[in-house]
Amino acid sequence: MENKKLVINPAWCKGCGICAAFCPKEVLAIVHEKVQLINEADCIKCGLCELRCPDYAIYIEKEGE
Amino acid sequence: MATRFHLLQGNEACVEGAIAAGMKFYAGYPITPSTEIAERSAVRLPQVGGKFIQMEDEIAGIAAALGASVAGLKAMTATSGPGFSLKQENIGYASIAEIPIVIVDVQRAGPSTGLPTSPSQGDYMQSKWGTHGDHPVIVISPSSVQECYNLTVRCFNMAERFRVPVIFLMDEIVGHLREGCELIPPEELEINNRIEGNITGMTYAVSEGNYVPEFAAFGEGERYNVTGLFHDDTGFPTNDNTITRNQERRLMDKIRMRRDRIMQWEEKDCEDADVIIVCYGGTARSVMGAMEEASKMDFLKIGMFRPITVWPFPEKALEKLSKKCKHILVAEHNNGQMLLEVQRVVKDNCPVSFIGKIDGTTLTPDDILTKITEVY
Amino acid sequence: MPSKLIEKTMRVNRLPHIWCPGCGHGILMRDVAQAIENCGLDPDKVVIVSGIGCSSRAAGYMNYNTLHTTHGRAIAFATGVKLANPELTVIVITGDGDATAIGGNHLIHACRRNIDLTVVVFNNNIYGMTGGQYSPTTPHGEKGTTAPYGNIDYNFDIPKLAESAGATYTARGTAFHVPQMIKLIENGIKHHGFSLIEGLSVCPTYYGRKNKKGSAVDMYNWQKENCIDAAKAQKMSAEELEGKILTGEMSRCEKPEYTDMYMEIIRKCGGDK
Structure with a gap:
C-alpha cells in the first residue's frame, strides 16, 4: 500500500461526486465542485474511484511506474 | 488466353473496367437496372482476391464500401434512382472525410419507384446537388459499352487521385445495351492510385500548391481520426470559422483547380x-x-x-x-x-x-x- | 498527468471529453480501453468505428484507428473495414438510438452474418446529443422531450434482439459495475464472431432530470441495487427479481465467422494466388 499514491487532476474533474459517494472509506469529498482527498490516512488505495470516474480525474499511481 | 473482344452489356463492362482499375471491394443492394453490376462483381471479385458483399440496404452498401476504402481497398457501389437518393448522405461523408469511392447510378425513370426498367436521365441534378452542403463531386457519363469500360477506369483514377466520390452516371440505355467491347488489359491503361504517405498526425494537411492530402490505410500504424464533422489538419473536429472556411475552400479547390484536367467532352x-x-x-x-x-x-x-x-x-x-x-x-x-x-x-x-x-x-x-x- | 492507462489508450490532448458531469459514457469508454489492453492487442491494428450521438464521440478520444461515421451507419462501415482487412480488430461504439433506431437494420443484419465485430452499445435510454428525446430503450411510461405525457412505445431488450438475430455472443453490463463490464467487453473482443455488449449508461442531464431520477450518484445507486448478475439471479425468487435488470453474459455459441467463410470462397476461386 505504501508504494501507491492517489492522484487528482482537478482540471478534468467535473464535480459529479461519484468517487466520493462510492468510496468505501469515505475519504473523498467534493469541495467547490472539485474532488478532494479529505482523509488521506484512511485511504486504502483500492482504486474504485479511478474505475468509476467518468472524467479520468482521479487515479492510483504505483511508484516506480 | 482470353480474347480481348467481348459482347457485353454496359453494366458488365463497367465491372470489367472496375476490375482493370484495381477494384477490390464492392458492397451494394439489388436494384433494377443496375443489378448486373452487383451480380458480375459477386462472380469476379473473389477471382481476383477482392471482396463482394450484398448489404441489407442501399445506405449500408455505400457505408461498407467507404469502410473498405479507409482500410485501403479501391471500392465501388452501384445503384439506380431510388437507391441513389438513399446513398446521398454518405456521398457527403465521402466528400468531407475525403474517402475515395466510385458510385455508379444506372438511371431509371422516376420520381419514386417510377418506371424501374425504363430509360431516364432524371438524376443529372441529383448527381451534383443530391447531398446536403457544398461539396466537390466529379460525375462522368458514358454513351457506349466501350465507354462503360474505359470510363469506369477513369472514375477510379479520379476518385483515388483526388480523394473524392466519383459518380458514374449511366442510364438504362447504356446499362442494358449490348455491344462489342475491348477489354484493354490494365498494363495498357493509365491506372492511378491514391498517394500514400506518412501523415504523422497531420491527416489532412497538404503541402504548398497541393490540394489532396496523402493517405494511409487503417492498420498501417498511423492511427488517425476520420469524421464527417468539420475538422482541422489533424482530423479532429473544430468549430473554428477560419479553419472550416479553409477546409471547405480546399475541398472545392481540389476539383476547381484541376478541372481542365478532369473535364472531357x-x-x-x-x-x-x-x-x-x-x-x-x-x-x-x-x-x-x-x-x-x-x-x-x-x-x-x-x-x-x-x-x-x-x-x-x-x-x-x-x-x-x-x-x-x-x-x-x-x-x-x-x-x-x-x-x-x-x-x-x-x-x-x-x-x-x-x-x-x-x-x-x-x-x-x-x-x-x-x-x-x-x-x- | 493522467493515469498510465489513459495516457496509453486515449488522445490526452483531446481530453477532458465533452460529456456532462456524471455521464456514464466516460466510464464505459475507459472500460473499452481497459478491455483492449487486457486482450494485449496492438493498437495499430485496432479500429474503433462509431456513429452519431453522445456515445459516438468516444471514437475521437481513443488512440486507435478511429472512424466517426454517419448516424446509425457505424456497423455498416465497420463491416466494410473488417471484410476489407480481417486482421484488424474492429470495435463499434454506438448508442441506443444509433444502434437500434436509425441503425437497427444494420445491427440485426451484422448479427445474422456473424461477422467478427464487437459492438458496445452505450445505452443511456435517451437521445442526449439532441436534448432528451425518447429512444427505443426509453422504458415504457417514462418521459422524454418528445414523450411529454409518458412514452407509449415498448422498449427493446438489446442483447435479446441481437441474440435472436444471430449474434453469437451477447452480454449486458453497467457503468457502475466496472470490473464486470471490462470482462464482458474483453470476452466479446476475444469471441470469434459477432459480439454485442450493452453497457447501461447514466444520463443525469436529460433522462435523469426528465424522469426525476435524482442526481448522478442516485442513478448509479439505482444501478447498484437493481442490476443483478444473471448467475446470482438464478438463486433468487421471482418476487426478488421483480423489476430487476439482469447483467452478465446472456448468450454465446460458436458458428463459422463471415470473413473466414469469404476467404474460403476466394481460395475456391483461386483469388488468393
Whole structure:
C-alpha cells in the first residue's frame, strides 16, 4: 500500500461526486465542485474511484511506474 | 488466353473496367437496372482476391464500401434512382472525410419507384446537388459499352487521385445495351492510385500548391481520426470559422483547380454546324442516329456536343461553340436538367431549345429531327 | 498527468471529453480501453468505428484507428473495414438510438452474418446529443422531450434482439459495475464472431432530470441495487427479481465467422494466388 499514491487532476474533474459517494472509506469529498482527498490516512488505495470516474480525474499511481 | 473482344452489356463492362482499375471491394443492394453490376462483381471479385458483399440496404452498401476504402481497398457501389437518393448522405461523408469511392447510378425513370426498367436521365441534378452542403463531386457519363469500360477506369483514377466520390452516371440505355467491347488489359491503361504517405498526425494537411492530402490505410500504424464533422489538419473536429472556411475552400479547390484536367467532352461535326445538339449518356445514341439521317439531306448541318464529364460541366468549350453556331438543341431524357447549365453558359450567344422525354420511351432520331425542323 | 492507462489508450490532448458531469459514457469508454489492453492487442491494428450521438464521440478520444461515421451507419462501415482487412480488430461504439433506431437494420443484419465485430452499445435510454428525446430503450411510461405525457412505445431488450438475430455472443453490463463490464467487453473482443455488449449508461442531464431520477450518484445507486448478475439471479425468487435488470453474459455459441467463410470462397476461386 505504501508504494501507491492517489492522484487528482482537478482540471478534468467535473464535480459529479461519484468517487466520493462510492468510496468505501469515505475519504473523498467534493469541495467547490472539485474532488478532494479529505482523509488521506484512511485511504486504502483500492482504486474504485479511478474505475468509476467518468472524467479520468482521479487515479492510483504505483511508484516506480 | 482470353480474347480481348467481348459482347457485353454496359453494366458488365463497367465491372470489367472496375476490375482493370484495381477494384477490390464492392458492397451494394439489388436494384433494377443496375443489378448486373452487383451480380458480375459477386462472380469476379473473389477471382481476383477482392471482396463482394450484398448489404441489407442501399445506405449500408455505400457505408461498407467507404469502410473498405479507409482500410485501403479501391471500392465501388452501384445503384439506380431510388437507391441513389438513399446513398446521398454518405456521398457527403465521402466528400468531407475525403474517402475515395466510385458510385455508379444506372438511371431509371422516376420520381419514386417510377418506371424501374425504363430509360431516364432524371438524376443529372441529383448527381451534383443530391447531398446536403457544398461539396466537390466529379460525375462522368458514358454513351457506349466501350465507354462503360474505359470510363469506369477513369472514375477510379479520379476518385483515388483526388480523394473524392466519383459518380458514374449511366442510364438504362447504356446499362442494358449490348455491344462489342475491348477489354484493354490494365498494363495498357493509365491506372492511378491514391498517394500514400506518412501523415504523422497531420491527416489532412497538404503541402504548398497541393490540394489532396496523402493517405494511409487503417492498420498501417498511423492511427488517425476520420469524421464527417468539420475538422482541422489533424482530423479532429473544430468549430473554428477560419479553419472550416479553409477546409471547405480546399475541398472545392481540389476539383476547381484541376478541372481542365478532369473535364472531357466530345465534339462531333461542330466546326461548321448550324445546329449543335447537346446531349450525354445514352441519349447521344439517338442524336448520332439523327445526325446520320441529316447527313443524307445536304441543307441541314448538325453537330453534337457531348459532355463526358457532366460535372464539372465543360462550359468554356460550349461557350466557344455557341458563338459560332446558329442554334443549340439540348436533348435529354428528363424535363430539362442539363438544359439549365447550357442556358447559363450560352446566355444570348444563340437560341437554345430543348427536347426531352419522361414517359419511359427513348428519344428517336426522328423525334430529334422533327424538333430541329420546328425550332430552326 | 493522467493515469498510465489513459495516457496509453486515449488522445490526452483531446481530453477532458465533452460529456456532462456524471455521464456514464466516460466510464464505459475507459472500460473499452481497459478491455483492449487486457486482450494485449496492438493498437495499430485496432479500429474503433462509431456513429452519431453522445456515445459516438468516444471514437475521437481513443488512440486507435478511429472512424466517426454517419448516424446509425457505424456497423455498416465497420463491416466494410473488417471484410476489407480481417486482421484488424474492429470495435463499434454506438448508442441506443444509433444502434437500434436509425441503425437497427444494420445491427440485426451484422448479427445474422456473424461477422467478427464487437459492438458496445452505450445505452443511456435517451437521445442526449439532441436534448432528451425518447429512444427505443426509453422504458415504457417514462418521459422524454418528445414523450411529454409518458412514452407509449415498448422498449427493446438489446442483447435479446441481437441474440435472436444471430449474434453469437451477447452480454449486458453497467457503468457502475466496472470490473464486470471490462470482462464482458474483453470476452466479446476475444469471441470469434459477432459480439454485442450493452453497457447501461447514466444520463443525469436529460433522462435523469426528465424522469426525476435524482442526481448522478442516485442513478448509479439505482444501478447498484437493481442490476443483478444473471448467475446470482438464478438463486433468487421471482418476487426478488421483480423489476430487476439482469447483467452478465446472456448468450454465446460458436458458428463459422463471415470473413473466414469469404476467404474460403476466394481460395475456391483461386483469388488468393
